[in-house]
Amino acid sequence: MSLRCVSCGSLYPGDPRLFRCPRCGGLLEVIYDKLKVEGGVGRGVWRYQGALPRLSRVVTLDEGGTPLPRLDNVSRKAGAEVYGKLEAANPTGSFKDRGMSVGVSVALSVGAKIVVAASTGNTAASMAAYASKAGLKPVVLLPKGAVAKGKLAQALAYGAKVVSVKGNFDKALSIVRRLVEEGLAYPLNSFNPYRLEGQKTIAFEVVEEIGVPDYVVVPVGNAGNIAAIWKGFKEAYSSGVIDRMPVMIGVQARGANPLEEALATGSYKPVEKPETIATAIRIGDPVNRDKALKAVKESGGTIISVSDEEILKAGRMLARNEGLLVEPASAAAVAGLLKLARRGLIKEGSIAVTVLTGHGLKDPDFLATITGDEAIVEVDDEKGAARVLETLTDTQDNL
Numbered sequence: 001m002s003l004r005c006v007s008c009g010s011l012y013p014g015d016p017r018l019f020r021c022p023r024c025g026g027l028l029e030v031i032y033d034k035l036k037v038e039g040g041v042g043r044g045v046w047r048y049q050g051a052l053p054r055l056s057r058v059v060t061l062d063e064g065g066t067p068l069p070r071l072d073n074v075s076r077k078a079g080a081e082v083y084g085k086l087e088a089a090n091p092t093g094s095f096k097d098r099g100m101s102v103g104v105s106v107a108l109s110v111g112a113k114i115v116v117a118a119s120t121g122n123t124a125a126s127m128a129a130y131a132s133k134a135g136l137k138p139v140v141l142l143p144k145g146a147v148a149k150g151k152l153a154q155a156l157a158y159g160a161k162v163v164s165v166k167g168n169f170d171k172a173l174s175i176v177r178r179l180v181e182e183g184l185a186y187p188l189n190s191f192n193p194y195r196l197e198g199q200k201t202i203a204f205e206v207v208e209e210i211g212v213p214d215y216v217v218v219p220v221g222n223a224g225n226i227a228a229i230w231k232g233f234k235e236a237y238s239s240g241v242i243d244r245m246p247v248m249i250g251v252q253a254r255g256a257n258p259l260e261e262a263l264a265t266g267s268y269k270p271v272e273k274p275e276t277i278a279t280a281i282r283i284g285d286p287v288n289r290d291k292a293l294k295a296v297k298e299s300g301g302t303i304i305s306v307s308d309e310e311i312l313k314a315g316r317m318l319a320r321n322e323g324l325l326v327e328p329a330s331a332a333a334v335a336g337l338l339k340l341a342r343r344g345l346i347k348e349g350s351i352a353v354t355v356l357t358g359h360g361l362k363d364p365d366f367l368a369t370i371t372g373d374e375a376i377v378e379v380d381d382e383k384g385a386a387r388v389l390e391t392l393t394d395t396q397d398n399l
């Protein structure tokens with residue numbers, strides 16, 4: 001196993017404490033001497049051991065192996081066959097668990113005692129759960145007042161020490177980098193290339209279940225997941241498991257769209273004050289930007305943005321018409337796909353996978369926004385309840 005710089009191509013031994021290319025400062029990726037992508041035994045992330053770091057002790061909560069239902073209503077609207085990869089089905093309710101199983105196992109292998117991450121919420125919850133299982137101390141740096149309530153409650157419940165940073169996620173992440181440089185803790189943000197290894201298994205699972213889709217639509221925040229999934233497809237291709245590649249589409253929130261802008265203008269500029277209801281992807285300076293931009297370019301894809309209104313609409317539609325409760329960042333993926341379809345950019349009858357990254361229950365404020373008060377009716381007795389049902393049968397054919 002080695003590390004390769006994605007900017008200058010330099011190669012290094014697979015040192016789990018190397019997070020930047022010593023030559024050019026670029027991001028690193030894990031490469032294997034012997035790569036085997038075919039599924040092994042069982043289900044979930046570790047089914048693909050042949051494509052993951054070999055570790056003496058694996059910390060797992062049986063993450064991965066998530067469902068991939070067909071989204072009938074979204075499909076009709078998009079004029080394509082659309083599937084949703086339900087990452088909410090992971091142990092802490094988001095795709096981060098795939099990465100944390102690998103990342104926390106690597107932290108153990110280097111003898112770490114404290115693990116640290118900046119987070120918009122899901123990374124914090126996930127890292128805290130895996131660290132508690134492994135007997136490590138989790139410390140999370142969260143942007144003050146900008147994390148969904150369920151995620152904060154999760155991180156605390158799993159025993160994390162929460163450091164509330166006056167500022168946004170980007171500031172919290174820059175603090176983490178400094179703490180790590182001082183050797184105070186082992187980092188599990190996605191600049192740690194080992195974490196992304198777990199997340200690439202999303203691609204392997206999709207391939208095993210439905211083959212190679214035409215499009216994979218991924219919400220983009222710190223831009224690690226879209227890069228990880230693309231790496232997964234590339235590895236499946238290079239090992240002969242698949243013979244064609246999907247187009248990768250990244251979706252950012254309108255008020256936090258530095259990568260959409262970078263693609264459109266050809267130059268990268270962070271968004272100083274990112275704003276969106278999709279707090280998970282409220283990130284102005286994504287650390288994995290180079291990997292993500294490379295992934296979408298190589299795949300012939302793009303990065304677009306959607307407004308908060310489009311996110312709310314997609315979230316409500318997923319709940320009301322598909323029976324899926326997802327958090328705003330995940331709804332953004334579906335909003336993005338529908339936007340491209342409206343513009344005629346999704347081929348008629350093609351196959352698209354939307355990565356539904358996190359559970360709706362994590363964000364009660366969002367749920368309140370997509371829920372109408374009119375749905376609650378107070379009654380005193382059976383008669384009152386019967387009247388409610390009668391009004392429904394009057395207005396629509398329910399039986």
Ligand code: F0G
Pocket residue numbers: 094096118119120121122123124190219220221222223224225226280281327329330357358
């Ligand atoms: N969707 C959800 C639900 C997320 O929590 C995140 C990122 C993303 C999408 C974007 O993934 O960062 O790899 O581009 N959440 C991080 C966190 C930043 O701290 O939980 P990305």
